[in-house]
Amino acid sequence: MNTHTATQLTLPLDLPTADTGWCQRWRLRQPGWQHRHLGGFDPDRYTVALIAARPARLFVLQHHYSASWPKAQLCYGLLARTPDLDDYPDPHPTARTPAGLLVGVAALSIPMHPAVLTKPFPGLVPNRESLDLGRFVLLDPVPGNAETWFLARVFRLAASAGIGGAVAFSDPMPRCRFGELLMGGHHGIAYQGGNGRHVGTSRGGPLVLFPDATSMPARTLTKIRTGAQGWRGAAERLILRGASPYTSTQPLAQWLPPALTAAGATVVQHPGTFKYAWQIRTGRDARIALPALPYPKPPTSIDELVRTVLAAGGHR
Template identity: 30%
Template sequence: MITTRSQRWRDRRCRWVPGASAIDPRRFSVDVIDTVKQAAPFVRQHHYAASMPVTRLSVGLFRNGGGGRSELVGVCVFAHPVNNASVPKSAGLADPRTACDLGRLVLLDDTGGNAESWMLSRAFKLLRQEKPEIISVISYADPIRRTDERGHIFMPGHVGTLYSVMGSRYTGRSSPRIDLILPNGQPISSRAISKIRNAECGQRYAVDQLVQAGARAPHGGEARAAWLAELEATGFLRRHRHPGNHVYLFPLTRAAKIAARTVPDLPYPRLDRSPAVDDVTALPLLALAA
């Protein structure tokens, strides 16, 4: 697959760098970092989702600076799978503990064009050292282009070009779903909605997310399901059908590669750069891979 640009982030805004530019390995290093103190603040500042998944390991990309100081310029987060069923479906493994998701990968816009692959290959090695029970990594590419309330594109959508360049196995799409979209264009996770609706542990944080985004706070004793229904009825939350993310698999061991024989191995999707499309997956390859 030919690539000409690399997608980067700074302050939650997508930026692009020439794919032909290259990272200087003498100036960079990759290491395990503290999830709470280092990874989470970086991700929340720069990644478009501004949130952290439930994390198993965080890895940082450091650039060497003057006076022996180093600067964190990228973060890779290995997360718990979105659900246990995704592991046998996408990795062919029976035990959900043996796989993880590539939950976040965010690099600043002033690193070299091949910095993602350079960092990720080293992050996989650290993952095997720190979490030897994990033998496969599942990664998702969201192909939906998202705009904010002013019509500015803050997430252009992607089809996983990086993952295909690195030789992963493309297994198809995740299940279609209905997203609830905030006024700023950000989707709120279905898990957060479920916590609110069912009054589960962690609902307070999920409610705070909506209130901070501009929703009215629920009244004392008000049923959370009724509160969510009102937010939809007033247009604060709007529904959007999502066709499913593209799913890629990185088997890290021989056993993982054998297990992966049971999952699909499909042609890589292609990117449609047309400004008129919502799903940036180019046809007809999408129809062939469905």
């Protein structure tokens, strides 16, 4: 690790920036990188298969920094046929299958609003013929260039299951964990390599970040503030982080601000996420209705990355 002296922001020594040949990986919610030029990916050692939701969910919760899981409809696993188990963390028993060890997960899921799917795919039935790539996670020993191979086979299997189009979002918001930069933000480099069409940026807005790099979206705050369905579970997350238990003598709208403070939360303005779309089966109904936009690019230097982190406010 090294420290950016002007900000006391801790940066990983091997943090890649300008070189888009780096492929991000995860292990036990810690980031890692593989470079595509290093090679080493042998497709004969891997297979891709439809898997049950439970092992996919456990894998993502164990390894992805967000420790969260979408409303998945179809889950696909990248399975290592002959893994070197010394390279991998002790897997959950569900990660061991007759076809191989689960080393990557792609979850096609239902987004928060149907318009996420109907805007790029007006000819497809949302949540049935089009889905959101809600999670795409590979473990760090998987060599570079595996993403595009994995994604192509996921889409091939999804097309055979009746899916005509898919979208995915990459979050450019940097994430810090207890003052250490965890990741510099995602710009969808793997999606670009997989011929995803960049079709726009989602609407930004307030985002609650916790010191461990997990987050709580603005809609969840509204749910707590108004007492809407599901508010108790969301409030419990804050209580587990140190907030005082809620009592019915206090309006929820008054309880929430000090609860966020006690939980160590920082409210930042999220710039919006980059949106990509794929037509994954033939047919006019599956055509992408939105024009292709230039691909977004990541920061080109450490200084630019630090400025991005400071502007976002998520380093505190």
